[in-house]
Amino acid sequence: MDLSMTLIVNGVTKTIQLDDPRVTLLDLLRERLGLTGTKKGCDRGQCGACTVILDGRRVNSCLALAISHDGAHVLTIEGVAQGNRLHPLQEAFVAHDGLQCGFCTPGQIMSAIGLIQEAEAGDDPERVREGMSGNLCRCGAYQGITEAVIEAQKIIGGTGRREVA
Amino acid sequence: MRAFDYVRPATVQEAVAAASEPGAAYLASGTNLLDLMKGGISRPTRLVDISRLPDLDHIEDLADGSMRIGALVRNADLARDPSFVRRFPAVAEALRSGASPQLRNAATVGGNLLQRTRCAYFYDTASACNKRDPGSGCDARDGDNRLHAVLGWSESCIATHPSDFCVPLVAFDAVVEVEGRGGRRDIPLETLHRLPGTTPDRESVLEPGEMIVALRLPAEAARFAEHARYLKVRERTSYAFAVVSASAALRIVDDTITDARLALGGVATKPWRARDAERILAGGGADASNFRRAAEAALAEAKPSGNNGFKIELARRTLARALALARAGTPKRSPALPASPLAFSGVAHV
Numbered sequence: 001m002d003l004s005m006t007l008i009v010n011g012v013t014k015t016i017q018l019d020d021p022r023v024t025l026l027d028l029l030r031e032r033l034g035l036t037g038t039k040k041g042c043d044r045g046q047c048g049a050c051t052v053i054l055d056g057r058r059v060n061s062c063l064a065l066a067i068s069h070d071g072a073h074v075l076t077i078e079g080v081a082q083g084n085r086l087h088p089l090q091e092a093f094v095a096h097d098g099l100q101c102g103f104c105t106p107g108q109i110m111s112a113i114g115l116i117q118e119a120e121a122g123d124d125p126e127r128v129r130e131g132m133s134g135n136l137c138r139c140g141a142y143q144g145i146t147e148a149v150i151e152a153q154k155i156i157g158g159t160g161r162r163e164v165a
Numbered sequence: 166m167r168a169f170d171y172v173r174p175a176t177v178q179e180a181v182a183a184a185s186e187p188g189a190a191y192l193a194s195g196t197n198l199l200d201l202m203k204g205g206i207s208r209p210t211r212l213v214d215i216s217r218l219p220d221l222d223h224i225e226d227l228a229d230g231s232m233r234i235g236a237l238v239r240n241a242d243l244a245r246d247p248s249f250v251r252r253f254p255a256v257a258e259a260l261r262s263g264a265s266p267q268l269r270n271a272a273t274v275g276g277n278l279l280q281r282t283r284c285a286y287f288y289d290t291a292s293a294c295n296k297r298d299p300g301s302g303c304d305a306r307d308g309d310n311r312l313h314a315v316l317g318w319s320e321s322c323i324a325t326h327p328s329d330f331c332v333p334l335v336a337f338d339a340v341v342e343v344e345g346r347g348g349r350r351d352i353p354l355e356t357l358h359r360l361p362g363t364t365p366d367r368e369s370v371l372e373p374g375e376m377i378v379a380l381r382l383p384a385e386a387a388r389f390a391e392h393a394r395y396l397k398v399r400e401r402t403s404y405a406f407a408v409v410s411a412s413a414a415l416r417i418v419d420d421t422i423t424d425a426r427l428a429l430g431g432v433a434t435k436p437w438r439a440r441d442a443e444r445i446l447a448g449g450g451a452d453a454s455n456f457r458r459a460a461e462a463a464l465a466e467a468k469p470s471g472n473n474g475f476k477i478e479l480a481r482r483t484l485a486r487a488l489a490l491a492r493a494g495t496p497k498r499s500p501a502l503p504a505s506p507l508a509f510s511g512v513a514h515v
Contacts, residue, residue, distance in 0.1 A: 058267050126501035
């Protein structure tokens with residue numbers, strides 16, 4: 001089968017010729033498109049470091065076969081700021097020390113964007129923690145992450161699901 | 166990961182034809198299959214991508230009161246469908262207690278039903294495993310087996326089925342619609358998964374190429390909606406497979422149970438319906454002593470498959486607790502921690 005595909009990444013259409021169907025969406029982003037903000041942690045769907053927004057929903061890009069998503073829209077951490085203006089979640093992570101080493105942070109922020117879009121957690125810390133349970137932080141910055149997500153939710157939660165990303 | 170051919174058929178019939186060849190596997194979202202392929206546990210030579218097949222992602226209320234759920238509906242979408250949540254709250258709670266939000270956003274209904282065991286020896290290609298490599302033996306028998314099966318296991322295999330979703334489904338007599346070379350047929354979920362016996366590599370009754378196209382929940386299942394819970398004991402608060410779990414649903418009239426639907430998870434190679442326990446409850450009082458009697462009956466045939474005898478009493482207590490939660494009533498809103506004993510409030514300990 002022809003392995004050419006397109007992907008709309010952060011609003012830009014990319015045409016890609018794969019040489020092998022084994023390429024995951026994560027490896028395509030990092031190795032072929034040079035978007036290394038999306039991190040490869042466990043590569044098995046357990047850590048959440050590779051989280052992106054794929055066709056409007058947060059997923060683990062390590063467990064998505066790229067060719068299966070021909071034509072999809074992908075939002076990565078590189079696409080959330082507007083020029084030098086940080087996304088409210090990025091600002092909230094800075095303000096609340098929602099990180100230490102920073103390796104999990106892109107996945108945390110993309111997952112939090114998805115969580116706020118899903119509009120089920122609100123400002124309940126228990127629901128935020130449960131809603132962020134697919135993202136591990138080996139530095140243990142969970143307290144700051146939870147605070148950051150709740151603060152960002154207050155800022156952007158009322159703007160409607162579509163506009164969050 | 167081994168090399169494979171990738172095909173994307175346009176219709177269910179084409180997909181069935183493409184997947185009937187030896188070495189072929191269906192790819193829906195891939196959250197389980199790609200993980201298994203990366204580890205060398207699954208080595209398909211052809212992937213038949215069914216993720217874009219038309220009309221398999223609908224949730225329909227049928228005229229007879231049953232609900233039909235397409236095989237490609239995402240776990241997260243089903244768990245927040247208003248009609249589904251209202252009519253089958255224990256199934257929704259089970260879905261929400263499984264995996265992580267990212268995985269639930271991707272994973273499909275059909276894939277959930279056919280997910281493979283999480284037995285560490287199945288996953289470790291250096292270990293003997295009759296399920297992965299028939300005839301090689303079972304290293305779990307003498308290994309770290311505290312989480313393995315206590316019901317329905319055999320000398321060949323002591324693995325458990327990992328799905329939460331399947332546990333209330335089997336309690337509520339869900340049916341899967343399957344398309345194969347011979348056409349379409351219905352299979353009760355209770356008979357979809359096989360007991361291991363001497364052929365643990367044969368996990369379901371599906372024939373080569375057969376595809377699950379939909380799942381149906383009967384109207385009868387919705388009659389338990391006021392008293393239906395799923396309870397899942399895990400080794401950490403969230404994002405973990407069940408050590409044991411229980412689905413408990415009651416119909417109660419004047420404090421008497423008129424009907425019950427019960428099943429256990431994490432105890433066997435398949436979701437485990439507890440019919441004897443249902444019969445004990447029907448006609449009796451919704452009280453702790455009857456719940457305990459039912460739990461005793463549900464585990465009457467249980468025996469340890471290794472260092473896991475504790476799971477038998479844990480399963481009894483989990484089922485009794487799930488019954489007490491069901492008696493107290495389905496919560497108006499899904500708990501912050503779905504199916505968790507930690508979300509427990511206002512119900513006396515059993």
